[in-house]
Amino acid sequence: MKDGLRARRKALLRQEIQAHAMRLFQERGYDETAVADIAQAVGVSSMTVFRHFPTKEDLVLSDEFDPALAARVQAKPADQPLLRRIGDTLVESLAQTPPAELDMLLARLKLGLATPALRARWLDNEYQTQKAIVDALNDGRYDEFHLQVVASACLAAATTALTRWAESGGQDMPHELLAQALGILQEES
Incomplete structure (x- = not known):
């Protein structure tokens, strides 16, 4: 207790x-x-x-997102295509984020985009998120490089969507922008 x-x-x-x-x-x-x-x-x-x-930098960039995201990706049906499995998890996670946490995310993104030292650390954070996803999905069904490429593509779409969201001042729903970005990836594949 x-x-x-x-x-x-x-x-x-x-x-x-x-x-x-x-x-x-x-x-x-x-x-x-x-x-x-x-x-x-x-x-x-x-x-x-x-x-x-x-x-x-951790005061802005640190969160508990990676472990929760990895667990959610791992829980998705294993027979789903990886792009859908990871992408759907990212979209669902954003869609279920409470408004107060979305406000904090928006503030963190705006600050990160405006501050060179934070933008530099962003790449490391994205790498750590990619690693968490790959570790969660690395069950022998896919080559690790394959997992890294798909996870990175999904995260690039997420970064692009969230950047657009922050630059617009949070006018759109971030999960809708992310779904749109992932749809573009699927169209191009």
Whole structure:
């Protein structure tokens, strides 16, 4: 019971830190906001912030998306084509994201697109997501390179759709843009 409570408190503190960080980044700018400013806003030490987010970039880019996505992809019927299996999972995940989390995602995307240091880290995040998907699907049915190519294509479509969504100020539904992007991939194959 204590471990469950401790984990919930840790998750809530992590969310609070990230929310304050995003607010300060939006108000002051990413480069103009120090980790100490974020810690002060939350009422914790800078070390506590770094315990939850090892780098300043992690305050924007870090989330719990990869493990959940990998589990959902793995749970899809194995007889589905990989592009559909991965793509449908991405679309469903976005469609089921609560509005408050979509707002946070939009803010993170806008900040990431506007900040060169964050754009550079984006590639690493996409690689980690690709790796999580490949690991989840690597059951011997496909060559690992095959899995990497399909996962990367789906993630490229997702990045393009989410970038369009952020650049439009969140006017469209992100899962609809993603479905459209994946449809273009399927038309071209």
